[in-house]
Amino acid sequence: MRRAKIGELQRLAGFLDTNTNALLRKEAVHVELTPRFRKLSENEEPSVAKAADLLAQLVRAEVELEALLGVEYARNLPPERRILVGDVRQQAEQHALELRHWLGLGLAPIADIVTLLELQMGVRVYARRLAAKISGLFAYDEKIGACILLNANHPIDRRTQTAAHELGHLVATRGDAEIYEIDELEGSREEKYANAFARSFLTPAQAVRQKFAEVTAGATNLTRRHVIVLAYYFHVSREALVRRLEELQLTKRGTWDWFVQNGNITDEQAQQVLGDVSTSDRLKDDAARPVSLKTGLMAYEAAKRGLLSEGQIARLLHLDRIQVRVLLSDIDAEESGANAATSILG
Helix, strand or coil, X not given: CCCCCXXXXXXXXXXXXXXXXXXXXXXXXXXXXXXXXXXXXXXXXHHHHHHHHHHHHHHHHHHHHHHHHCCCCCCCCCCCCCCCCCCHHHHHHHHHHHHHHHCCCCCCCCCCHHHHHXXXXXXXXXXXXXXXXXXXXXXXXXXXXXXXXXXXXXXXXXXHHHHHHHHHHHHHCCCCCEEEECCCCCCCHHHHHHHHHHHHHHCCHHHHHHHHHHHCCCCCCCCHHHHHHHHHHHCCCHHHHHHHHHHCCCCCCCHHHHHHHCCCCCHHHHHHHHCCCCCCCHHHHHHCCCCCHHHHHHHHHHHHCCCCCHHHHHHHHCCCHHHHHHHHHHHHHXXXXXXXXXXXXX
16 A cells, blocks of 8 residues: 555545645644624624634634644643632733733833734734724634734724733633624623723833833923823823823823813824834734735645645635735745845855
8 A cells, every 4th residue: 555645635635625634634623713703792793793704714724724734833821810709900900910920021011912922822813904893803712722803904002902902801711702892881890801901911000100200200290292102112002001091090080081172192293202113014014915924825835835726725715716826926936035035155
């Protein structure tokens, strides 16, 4: 008895209307995330159902490609913390501080929470253009791990807040799928926890107090300049920063509302204070691709090894063949250019 050749497996897979991956793997990994979201609401809106289906589709493609290529997705999730009776916001503050120490962050500002989630914790994070009201989705599965989908239409500081909110669900309620919507009321202890966790994780009370004292030293009023500098330091929105100052009683309640009613704090004013500090937004750039860069690279590798045909990749990624052809040729050109640029001359 001889081993089957890859060409023979591909022809057999085509005949059976499946892919080589399904034939080669001993145990298929099934991604069933969507039904969990559908339990959230009996009258879910089409945009919510579409976002839930999209997350399941993105995860399914990634998991299938990982299994085909023999890629093991590393996970490093913290122990789950349950929400107990008592002050839920106090619990969230404590859990956020404990997670920061567990990750070795101390009280340092978090410049890129998505990189933290992906590289240090092994969370699958995606960004795609969603309906305006949806900020993000979270789901967890024992086999595939934690998954977060963020709205690429939202500015980076809002996405940062959403990612931290979903991290709160990962810490305390990871067994429950969740859809986070803009201006959603805190109707449950779980939502109060997630919101408080996000604030505490991004802007730890001790760090905020220390930096506030440093920035406002000698001042009698909180100015726009103070807010701009502090928000930039902690990588959060100006509104989130002022709301946190109000919560910590470092400024009067209603301070943010006063700013809004008196001309707000504009991007132009921030640029005057900080200068040109614009940075590339890799998630927004990635969302402009037909598939994520990571998934595209894995699909390219599968095609390069002869494990998947263009048609199989098209079905897996929900693209047409022309899109797949363009995707593969673009990556091939980038790979060829990189190889030429890094070659060692004798």
